[in-house]
Amino acid sequence: MAADSTVKNATALQFIEEMTRNIDAVQQRVLAEILAQNSETEYLKGFDLGGATDREAFKSKIPMTTYEDIQPLIQRIANGDRSPILSARPISEFLTSSGTSAGERKLMPSIKEEWDRRQLLYSLLMPVMDQYVKGVDEGKALYFYFIKAETKTPSGLLARPVLTSYYKSHLFKNRPHDPFNVYTSPNEAILCEDNSQSMYAQMLCGLYDRLQVLRVGAVFASGLSRAIRFLQLNWKQLSHDIRTGSVSPKFTDPPLHECMARIMRPDPELADFITRECEKDTWKGIVTRIWPNVKYLDVIVTGAMAQYIPTLDYYSGGLPKACSMYASSECYFGLNLKPMCDPSEVSYTIMPNMGYFEFLPIGGGDLVDLAAVEVGEEYEIVVTTYSGLCRYLVGDILRVTGFHNSAPQFRFVRRKNVLLSVDSDKTDEAELQAAVEKASEILTKMSVVEYTSYAETKTVPGHYVIYWELMGGGAPQEGVMERCCLAMEEELNAVYRQGRAADGSIGALEIRLVRSGTFEELMDYALSKGASINQYKVPRCVNSAPIVELLDARVVSSHFSPEAPRWSPERRF
Numbered sequence: 078m079a080a081d082s083t084v085k086n087a088t089a090l091q092f093i094e095e096m097t098r099n100i101d102a103v104q105q106r107v108l109a110e111i112l113a114q115n116s117e118t119e120y121l122k123g124f125d126l127g128g129a130t131d132r133e134a135f136k137s138k139i140p141m142t143t144y145e146d147i148q149p150l151i152q153r154i155a156n157g158d159r160s161p162i163l164s165a166r167p168i169s170e171f172l173t174s175s176g177t178s179a180g181e182r183k184l185m186p187s188i189k190e191e192w193d194r195r196q197l198l199y200s201l202l203m204p205v206m207d208q209y210v211k212g213v214d215e216g217k218a219l220y221f222y223f224i225k226a227e228t229k230t231p232s233g234l235l236a237r238p239v240l241t242s243y244y245k246s247h248l249f250k251n252r253p254h255d256p257f258n259v260y261t262s263p264n265e266a267i268l269c270e271d272n273s274q275s276m277y278a279q280m281l282c283g284l285y286d287r288l289q290v291l292r293v294g295a296v297f298a299s300g301l302s303r304a305i306r307f308l309q310l311n312w313k314q315l316s317h318d319i320r321t322g323s324v325s326p327k328f329t330d331p332p333l334h335e336c337m338a339r340i341m342r343p344d345p346e347l348a349d350f351i352t353r354e355c356e357k358d359t360w361k362g363i364v365t366r367i368w369p370n371v372k373y374l375d376v377i378v379t380g381a382m383a384q385y386i387p388t389l390d391y392y393s394g395g396l397p398k399a400c401s402m403y404a405s406s407e408c409y410f411g412l413n414l415k416p417m418c419d420p421s422e423v424s425y426t427i428m429p430n431m432g433y434f435e436f437l438p439i440g441g442g443d444l445v446d447l448a449a450v451e452v453g454e455e456y457e458i459v460v461t462t463y464s465g466l467c468r469y470l471v472g473d474i475l476r477v478t479g480f481h482n483s484a485p486q487f488r489f490v491r492r493k494n495v496l497l498s499v500d501s502d503k504t505d506e507a508e509l510q511a512a513v514e515k516a517s518e519i520l521t522k523m524s525v526v527e528y529t530s531y532a533e534t535k536t537v538p539g540h541y542v543i544y545w546e547l548m549g550g551g552a553p554q555e556g557v558m559e560r561c562c563l564a565m566e567e568e569l570n571a572v573y574r575q576g577r578a579a580d581g582s583i584g585a586l587e588i589r590l591v592r593s594g595t596f597e598e599l600m601d602y603a604l605s606k607g608a609s610i611n612q613y614k615v616p617r618c619v620n621s622a623p624i625v626e627l628l629d630a631r632v633v634s635s636h637f638s639p640e641a642p643r644w645s646p647e648r649r650f
């Protein structure tokens with residue numbers, strides 16, 4: 078490793094040590110900075126803080142908030158009110174969360190300076206990794222990164238997902254050379270708005286550089302499994318292009334076309350190799366067969382993404398899966414200091430300089446400071462950010478697993494109220510109920526007696542399966558159930574519909590009709606397992622294998638949505 082990298086990495090590790098040694102003092106400073114910076118905002122003035130920057134005043138005067146509480150203020154900012162409403166610094170853009178409110182992505186205010194903080198967190202990831210895996214600076218990373226559509230608020234502020242904002246920023250596009258972060262994907266491929274052109278180009282580049290690739294990754298596990306599936310579906314075309322060195326007519330995006338024209342070269346030997354490997358009967362271990370020098374997968378497999386672990390293990394021969402960080406549109410939180418640990422052991426250490434963190438005990442009780450959380454307890458994380466969120470409930474439930482110095486470490490337990498998720502979509506019980514109700518209006522002589530759901534992630538992309546038991550005359554007419562599938566999708570939130578219509582990250586919704594009496598059998602099963610008959614409720618989502626098997630054994634027909642639901646990047650403001 079070059080001497081300057083050694084120094085840089087040591088400095089980063091030193092920074093982590095300093096930050097985690099005295100988290101309470103850092104938190105106190107962060108809160109004071111935030112309150113001083115935003116003392117003149119309409120929001121803080123509304124609570125009579127009187128310029129106080131101490132914890133006691135903050136705790137006694139500022140309430141916890143949800144998105145719905147602050148939505149009217151967000152709306153005014155979106156409409157062009159430039160007065161200091163939430164933040165004294167100008168809001169530079171809105172980050173569109175994958176969490177939704179009234180069916181639309183939540184808009185998180187962001188200020189320019191926030192990028193320095195996020196960049197700082199990114200800069201710690203590879204120094205931590207270097208402690209566990211040596212030599213990653215001697216090769217390349219094949220990361221499948223994508224941007225998503227962006228839109229503008231009525232006042233012209235951009236609204237887009239946080240990673241789209243990052244990839245489009247100068248920080249990313251003009252990043253200085255760093256041997257720890259050499260990607261096979263050129264910026265032109267990552268920045269191409271058409272996901273299929275982008276994927277095709279990124280895969281080609283990854284194949285050309287296959288012997289130099291030391292890690293393969295995507296942000297979330299769902300994305301990496303989609304990339305592998307893409308290879309499975311497109312290897313013939315990819316190896317044809319590599320054999321001839323021709324620039325595919327698929328590349329209609331001019332900068333990407335130009336970039337690929339520089340990269341493409343005939344390599345018949347490589348094309349033969351890809352053909353040989355991909356033609357084999359089994360795709361088991363395909364990742365290490367094509368990229369033999371890969372040391373680990375860099376991909377988040379915690380939370381809802383844990384469902385993809387068996388798939389990734391199958392395709393990669395069980396390579397380690399590094400979950401390096403925990404972040405959101407609201408705030409970047411922290412990192413995994415033992416990135417090579419087993420997914421079931423992953424804990425994230427919250428960096429106390431990122432924002433002011435408090436924790437709402439799940440069992441009830443007052444908000445607790447970062448320094449006061451207890452091992453074994455579960456909390457919902459609450460953030461106060463430099464961008465103007467105050468005591469904001471993020472919706473993530475975390476469990477304290479231990480400490481690094483004085484910094485608590487957290488396991489990601491689950492997202493509050495989420496029933497179904499296959500990618501970044503999050504569907505709650507009320508949304509599912511509304512979708513079933515809407516779709517069942519299509520049925521004329523029948524009605525839905527009971528339903529439940531299941532996130533099917535063995536298909537790529539994953540898709541929602543909804544089990545319906547019908548009551549009434551005979552079987553539904555031809556095509557009716559398909560219309561019900563589409564009607565459900567039309568009713569689901571914007572993140573779901575974007576995943577279906579634009580990103581291809583979610584497959585067509587499926588309704589499986591089960592025979593009459595199935596839900597009674599489901600209840601009998603639950604009772605046999607100790608459920609109380611008085612308290613029994615039909616689970617609106619099932620994920621235990623015996624229950625899914627019970628349902629599947631009673632399926633009489635299965636129906637898929639025939640087309641993608643409507644979605645447009647434009648939104649109602």
Ligand code: AMP
Pocket residue numbers: 173174175176239377379380381400402403404405406407471473489492501
């Ligand atoms: P978004 O609001 O779209 O930026 O998504 C942020 C959310 O993604 C977080 O609040 C978490 O629910 C989830 N998330 C982010 N990082 C992780 C992680 N490392 N493990 C599990 N879930 C995560």
